[in-house]
Amino acid sequence: MSPLLTINLVSVLILAAAALRWGDAPERACAATLFVMTYGDAAYHALLFQGPVYGSVDIWHLVIDLGVAAAFIGIALRANRVYPLWLAAFQLVSVISHFARELTESLPRLAYGLMTYVPYYVVLLVMAAGLRFHIRRKNRYGPYRSWRNSSSPSRADARRSLPSA
Numbered sequence: 587m588s589p590l591l592t593i594n595l596v597s598v599l600i601l602a603a604a605a606l607r608w609g610d611a612p613e614r615a616c617a618a619t620l621f622v623m624t625y626g627d628a629a630y631h632a633l634l635f636q637g638p639v640y641g642s643v644d645i646w647h648l649v650i651d652l653g654v655a656a657a658f659i660g661i662a663l664r665a666n667r668v669y670p671l672w673l674a675a676f677q678l679v680s681v682i683s684h685f686a687r688e689l690t691e692s693l694p695r696l697a698y699g700l701m702t703y704v705p706y707y708v709v710l711l712v713m714a715a716g717l718r719f720h721i722r723r724k725n726r727y728g729p730y731r732s733w734r735n736s737s738s739p740s741r742a743d744a745r746r747s748l749p750s751a
């Protein structure tokens with residue numbers, strides 16, 4: 587096992603444990619998504635005895651990245667937090683990198699590797715920062731809603747709910 591993979595596995599495990607201990611539902615959902623992505627990818631490479639593929643699109647990584655992006659987008663749309671939007675945005679960079687690789691044969695392997703892996707590390711940092719800010723906010727102001735109830739009511743809805751004179 588490479589040292590970088592060990593660092594990834596340990597850091598995600600610590601982040602997931604911290605989210606379980608101090609986070610609420612959005613933090614736990616994001617951490618669980620990261621955990622499944624990281625450990626699922628490690629299991630995939632261990633079972634196939636194959637390292638990362640840079641010469642062409644790795645379909646398994648595309649599937650993982652699409653699933654994680656969908657999960658982060660779903661969480662971001664419902665969570666009463668801002669950081670899941672950042673997680674979704676950086677994960678979409680990874681998704682786009684696969685399509686860029688497929689469309690451009692001349693895309694250097696290093697560029698493809700950076701476009702797929704750098705967002706992962708940014709996601710880890712954003713997740714850690716989001717968890718930290720959640721803990722700080724909870725300590726300062728007390729518990730707050732994890733999920734949004736709905737979007738803001740429209741003006742038409744507000745007029746209908748006003749009592750008539």
